[in-house]
Amino acid sequence: MKKKNNILKKLANKAYEFGFVSKIKTEIIESGLNEDIIRLISKKKNEPEWLLEFRLTAYRHWLTLQMPTWAHLNIPPIDYQAISYYADPLKKNKENSNKEIDPELMKTFEKLGIPLEERLALSGTAVDAVMDSVSVKTTFKEELKEKGIIFCSMSEAVQEYPDLVRKYLGSVVNYRDNFFAALNTAVFSDGSFVYIPKGVRCPMELSTYFRINAANTGQFERTLIVADDNSYVSYLEGCTAPMRDENQLHAAIVEIIVNDNAEVKYSTVQNWYPGDAEGKGGVYNFVTKRGDCRGRNSKLSWTQVETGSAITWKYPSCVLRGDNSQGEFYSVALTNNYQQADTGTKMIHLGKNTRSTIISKGISAGKSQNSYRGLVRVSKNADGARNYSQCDSLLLGNECGAHTFPYMDIHNNSAVIEHEATTSKISEEQLFYCNQRGIGTEEAIGLIVNGYAKEVLNKLPMEFAIEAQKLLSVSLEGAVG
Amino acid sequence: MNCGEEYIELFEKNRELIDKPCTRKLNDEREKAFISFKAQGFPGIKDENWLHTNVAKKFATDYGMDLARKANTNEVRNSFTCDVPNLKTFKGYIVNDSFVAADNGGKQLPQGVFIGSINSFAESHAELIDRYYNTLAQKGDSVVQFNTSFTQECIVLYIPKNTVIEETIQIVAFLQTNVDILTNRRMLVIMEENSSASLLLCDHSSTDKKSLSTEVTEIFMGGGASLDLYELEETTDSNTRLGNLFVKQEHDSRFNHCNITLTNGFTRNYVEVVLDGEGAETNINGLAIGDKHQHIDNRTLVDHRKGHCTSNELYKYILDEDSTGVFAGKMLIRTDAQQTVSQQTNRNLCLTSCAHMYAQPQLEIYADDVKCSHGSTVGQLDESALFYMQQRGIPADEARHLLMYAFAGEVTDNIKLEALRERLHILVEKRFRGELNHCKRCNLCK
Structure with missing residues (x-):
């Protein structure tokens, strides 16, 4: 047992790989939040008047809101006036030349495994790299454009495709939706914009890499994906942040619109800095992600591997509005040390014959708390709705917690809804079996946990699946007491 | 206010x-x-x-x-x-x-x-x-x-x-x-x-x-x-x-x-x-039958504070017409409650499109050596079972009653007092047939 605990400790203490800080000259505006700050952000981004109004309305609404407290989380008070809402690492370059990116920046992303030079990049993946409040570079833009696909930063989209942005921005996640949605709408800085035209199957994976670098800032990006009729896109999202003793806030919005017969796959490998072993520092990840399956036979699939963040609080959701639309949610959420997670999904069945699947695997270790919270709502007219939910929790250690809070609101008698959940620890028998066959305890645990998460990891695109598998091993192997 | x-x-x-x-x-x-x-x-x-x-x-x-x-x-x-x-x-x-x-x-x-x-x-x-x-x-x-x-x-x-x-x-x-x-x-x-x-x-x-x-x-x-x-x-x-x-x-x-x-x-x-x-055992069963505008909300909390305890929970709802059912059951397993075995099941039948069911089966677990599970379903009567019975000459209504009766039976069967169990079987059946306004043997109800 002692040996096992030592292995545990060793692994739990494995350093956060991406915790370095890049020395990049960054322009950071003064901290604080008021209408002038919002006007300043809008001006810096050279935004049209309607967008400024959009932000201000959201801000005024945000002022009337209180931070919600219902989650199974212990969140220390956040001083919203102490955060700087805009940090621009590109500033230096803009002064010199418009085209060249600071080599330091390039190096940073290379170090993170995201080369921004197309010749070095993995073929088949186009990347939009976002650092702090701005998009650094988007690769393969031209190749994609040939097919009519728009993949660019949100700021660029506002300038170049204002009509499209105006039509869809806020149409899935309204600023009135929740506290953090209002905050994000008021101060969002950058993010990615994707438009897949009718009948186009996106030839490569699109990916956005988010990096927080500057201190005392928050990241408030906004992603908007529109998949028009009969189109397909697979989109990946990754994120890291430096190790700091202070907590940093990340409050993003992701909106996805899926039209007739279109399909969107959205995968996230979330690896924000989780704080140290004592629970000091780390990113607060409060994100609103929602997809609107507007079209008939549309399909949206969320896959997430959550290993980072001091606190994760998010529910990627599907509004199944179109008849025969499908929603899927596959999640592995891993918490260690003092991490907390309250995550899950919402499946809102509105159209006829809609289907949803929820597979959630929670793994808690150390002193962490890991909650699944999910809603399945079947509205009155959603005839023939079908849902299957499965939430499993694995407890590694006797000081952590694993919780399941599913909600089912059923207003239609033709719905078939199933939910099941189990909680257990790694079985001694399985470990013993592996040990007997010469597999060390550490490796055996990795094996068992990876097997446990396989159902979800299988849904990730290959490169991401490998990364996710590695991440799981780093954050968790040996975490059995 | x-x-x-x-x-x-x-x-x-x-x-x-x-x-x-x-x-x-x-x-x-x-x-x-x-x-x-x-x-x-x-x-x-x-x-x-x-x-x-x-x-x-x-x-x-x-x-x-x-x-x-x-x-x-x-x-x-x-x-x-x-x-x-x-x-x-x-x-x-x-x-x-x-x-x-x-x-x-x-x-x-x-x-x-x-x-x-x-x-x-x-x-x-x-x-x-x-x-x-x-x-x-x-x-x-x-x-x-x-x-x-x-x-x-x-x-x-x-x-x-x-x-x-x-x-x-x-x-x-x-x-x-x-x-x-x-x-x-x-x-x-x-x-x-x-x-x-x-x-x-x-x-x-x-x-x-x-x-x-x-x-x-x-x-x-x-x-x-x-x-x-x-x-x-x-x-x-x-x-x-x-x-x-x-x-x-x-x-x-x-x-x-x-x-x-x-x-x-x-x-x-x-x-x-x-x-x-240690060693305590609890079994909680519930059955709710609603029609008209009835509202039935059952909320449970089983708080496991010590180890080696067992809890079983089974709640069933049958909702007709405009009735509303709410079920929220929480199993709370505290740090000291090692070796807990806890099982919660909630099954619901919605018979009309106006009936509403809200279910929240919840697990809150702070101990690692436990076996806990919960399951919840909302659905309708099995079409193939209905068809099977009709094929054998049982009228559709009767077949529906039989299936509902069997659905409710899982709860009433847990009653240990035989006489009460029998009585409840009859009451539940009458309830489905709409014959039950009040219990007939009450002097007050006549």
């Missing part, structure tokens, strides 16, 4: 009248509870625990309250024979919220067992009242605090150690009123070590007047004690029942609970079981 102020004013104006018939402990606890109620008011629908049950609205009716204890309860003695055939019971009545002893034909409970009003119990066992009364309920929500503030009577069942009561104790609660009425029922069950009993609580209401009853029951079970508790609600559309059951179990005790809502208006049952000793 909810209507709490009116009740606060009523309480403050009539404090002396409320205190008058009560023992010291009731009044002491009343003081504390009132402060708590005053601070909170009635729960609103933004309160997570009352999300789908708008209780403040129910309190808004201008009810009468019998604070001067004027109701004549003597006449009901023996007029109400809501019995279960072949089940011998030791009876007692709760009329509105007062206890009325029944003529049990000279039958006696074992020596030392007490059933009756807290006022008489206080004369002989004041220390027990001090030790137990309101200790579990004091952490309850504002409806529980409301009950503690206004309650003027508490029915006590005390079973000394090593005492086994063979005969089922049946307490029949009903309302006798000419006006809309609000009652506050209260019960305290103290079971000492190795005692054993079964208790049947029937909740009836035969009046067309609007009624609201807040109910708080506290049950303390000593080591090795065993209790089977059956609660059966057969009330009317105009009735609101806000039940709260708090149970604390010590080592190796066993608690079986079966809560059946056959007919009702607006019901919310809260059940909280604390497993505070």
Whole structure:
């Protein structure tokens, strides 16, 4: 047992790989939040008047809101006036030349495994790299454009495709939706914009890499994906942040619109800095992600591997509005040390014959708390709705917690809804079996946990699946007491 | 703002009248509870625990309250024979919220067992009242605090150690009123070590007047004690029942609970079981059958505090017409509760497109060496089973009844008292056939 605990400790203490800080000259505006700050952000981004109004309305609404407290989380008070809402690492370059990116920046992303030079990049993946409040570079833009696909930063989209942005921005996640949605709408800085035209199957994976670098800032990006009729896109999202003793806030919005017969796959490998072993520092990840399956036979699939963040609080959701639309949610959420997670999904069945699947695997270790919270709502007219939910929790250690809070609101008698959940620890028998066959305890645990998460990891695109598998091993192997 | 102020004013104006018939402990606890109620008011629908049950609205009716204890309860003695055939019971009545002893034909409970009003119990066992009364309920929500503030009577069942009561104790609660009425029922069950009993609580209401009853029951079970508790609600559309059951179990005790809502208006049952000793076992079963605009909300919390305990929970709902079902069951496994085995199942049938079901089965687990699972489903009757039966000449309606009856049977089959089980099978079947307005054997209901 002692040996096992030592292995545990060793692994739990494995350093956060991406915790370095890049020395990049960054322009950071003064901290604080008021209408002038919002006007300043809008001006810096050279935004049209309607967008400024959009932000201000959201801000005024945000002022009337209180931070919600219902989650199974212990969140220390956040001083919203102490955060700087805009940090621009590109500033230096803009002064010199418009085209060249600071080599330091390039190096940073290379170090993170995201080369921004197309010749070095993995073929088949186009990347939009976002650092702090701005998009650094988007690769393969031209190749994609040939097919009519728009993949660019949100700021660029506002300038170049204002009509499209105006039509869809806020149409899935309204600023009135929740506290953090209002905050994000008021101060969002950058993010990615994707438009897949009718009948186009996106030839490569699109990916956005988010990096927080500057201190005392928050990241408030906004992603908007529109998949028009009969189109397909697979989109990946990754994120890291430096190790700091202070907590940093990340409050993003992701909106996805899926039209007739279109399909969107959205995968996230979330690896924000989780704080140290004592629970000091780390990113607060409060994100609103929602997809609107507007079209008939549309399909949206969320896959997430959550290993980072001091606190994760998010529910990627599907509004199944179109008849025969499908929603899927596959999640592995891993918490260690003092991490907390309250995550899950919402499946809102509105159209006829809609289907949803929820597979959630929670793994808690150390002193962490890991909650699944999910809603399945079947509205009155959603005839023939079908849902299957499965939430499993694995407890590694006797000081952590694993919780399941599913909600089912059923207003239609033709719905078939199933939910099941189990909680257990790694079985001694399985470990013993592996040990007997010469597999060390550490490796055996990795094996068992990876097997446990396989159902979800299988849904990730290959490169991401490998990364996710590695991440799981780093954050968790040996975490059995 | 909810209507709490009116009740606060009523309480403050009539404090002396409320205190008058009560023992010291009731009044002491009343003081504390009132402060708590005053601070909170009635729960609103933004309160997570009352999300789908708008209780403040129910309190808004201008009810009468019998604070001067004027109701004549003597006449009901023996007029109400809501019995279960072949089940011998030791009876007692709760009329509105007062206890009325029944003529049990000279039958006696074992020596030392007490059933009756807290006022008489206080004369002989004041220390027990001090030790137990309101200790579990004091952490309850504002409806529980409301009950503690206004309650003027508490029915006590005390079973000394090593005492086994063979005969089922049946307490029949009903309302006798000419006006809309609000009652506050209260019960305290103290079971000492190795005692054993079964208790049947029937909740009836035969009046067309609007009624609201807040109910708080506290049950303390000593080591090795065993209790089977059956609660059966057969009330009317105009009735609101806000039940709260708090149970604390010590080592190796066993608690079986079966809560059946056959007919009702607006019901919310809260059940909280604390497993505070190793080897304790609890089984909670519930069945709710709703039609018209009935509202049935069952909320449970099983709190595993010590290791090696077992809990099983099964709740089933059958919802017809415009009825609403709410189920929220939480299993809380604390750090010390290693080796817990906990299982929760919730299955619901929605028969019409206007019926609403809200289900929230929840697990909150802080111990790692446990086996916990929950499952919840919402669906309809199996089409292929219906077809199979019709193929064999069973009419569609009959086939549907049979399937629903079998669905409900999983809960009623858990009833250990054979006579009661049989009776409930019949009542459930009648309920499905729409033949059940009131139980036919009640003199009052005829």
